[in-house]
Amino acid sequence: MADKIKDAKIIFVVGGPGSGKGTQCEKVVEKYGYTHLSSGDLLRAEVASGSERGKQLQAIMQKGELVPLDTVLDMIKDAMIAKADVSKGFLIDGYPREVKQGEEFEKKIGAPALLLYIDAKAETMVKRLMKRGETSGRSDDNEETIKKRLDLYYKATEPVIAFYESRGIVRKIDSELSVDEVFKLVSQAIDNLK
Ligand SMILES: Nc1ncnc2c1ncn2[C@H]1C[C@H](O)[C@@H](COP(=O)(O)OP(=O)(O)O)O1
Numbered sequence: 001m002a003d004k005i006k007d008a009k010i011i012f013v014v015g016g017p018g019s020g021k022g023t024q025c026e027k028v029v030e031k032y033g034y035t036h037l038s039s040g041d042l043l044r045a046e047v048a049s050g051s052e053r054g055k056q057l058q059a060i061m062q063k064g065e066l067v068p069l070d071t072v073l074d075m076i077k078d079a080m081i082a083k084a085d086v087s088k089g090f091l092i093d094g095y096p097r098e099v100k101q102g103e104e105f106e107k108k109i110g111a112p113a114l115l116l117y118i119d120a121k122a123e124t125m126v127k128r129l130m131k132r133g134e135t136s137g138r139s140d141d142n143e144e145t146i147k148k149r150l151d152l153y154y155k156a157t158e159p160v161i162a163f164y165e166s167r168g169i170v171r172k173i174d175s176e177l178s179v180d181e182v183f184k185l186v187s188q189a190i191d192n193l194k
């Protein structure tokens with residue numbers, strides 16, 4: 001497995017809820033042919049399947065808490081294996097949420113070539129999520145859960161950025177700009193990989 005994806009580039013896409021990770025990843029898929037794996041989407045798909053595991057996940061996610069590490073990592077790994085033959089690269093969106101998750105990912109899968117840090121102000125993220133909540137159908141896009149998710153992001157995920165900064169692979173992207181402006185910055189970071 002590790003062999004199969006050895007040559008594919010791995011990009012971690014990290015940022016708070018509503019910062020614009022999913023929006024940018026979609027554009028990267030279009031332009032670069034990377035595979036987009038959103039840990040949140042994978043988990044929500046499991047919930048939608050109605051499985052027993054899905055029901056447990058639903059309860060955790062509704063509270064704005066983190067799902068057990070092994071569960072998320074296994075799902076990402078399976079999805080990567082499924083795409084290994086056709087992928088030039090992988091966008092790992094919304095993972096790692098905490099430093100330990102990053103360490104486990106590297107042990108089981110491989111090292112990231114780049115960490116895109118999608119940076120927006122808390123105020124901006126709340127505004128975007130409230131708006132997304134009008135149509136997303138996501139049970140965690142409500143004011144109370146949004147606040148918990150933001151708190152958890154600052155506490156657990158910001159240390160992830162510091163951890164990879166020491167390796168020199170972090171590119172901080174100003175996500176206060178328009179979607180297209182943000183994508184220009186994202187593209188520059190990816191072009192610099194080659
Ligand atoms: N640069 C930008 N300017 C304005 N709105 C943006 C934006 N990037 C994303 N959005 C909107 C799209 C969504 O409705 C909402 C959250 O974006 P998202 O991509 O779903 O975030 P994430 O995946 O980081 O949670 O904000």
Ligand SMILES: [Mg+2]
Nearest residue numbers: 021022038040
């Ligand atoms: Mg997302």
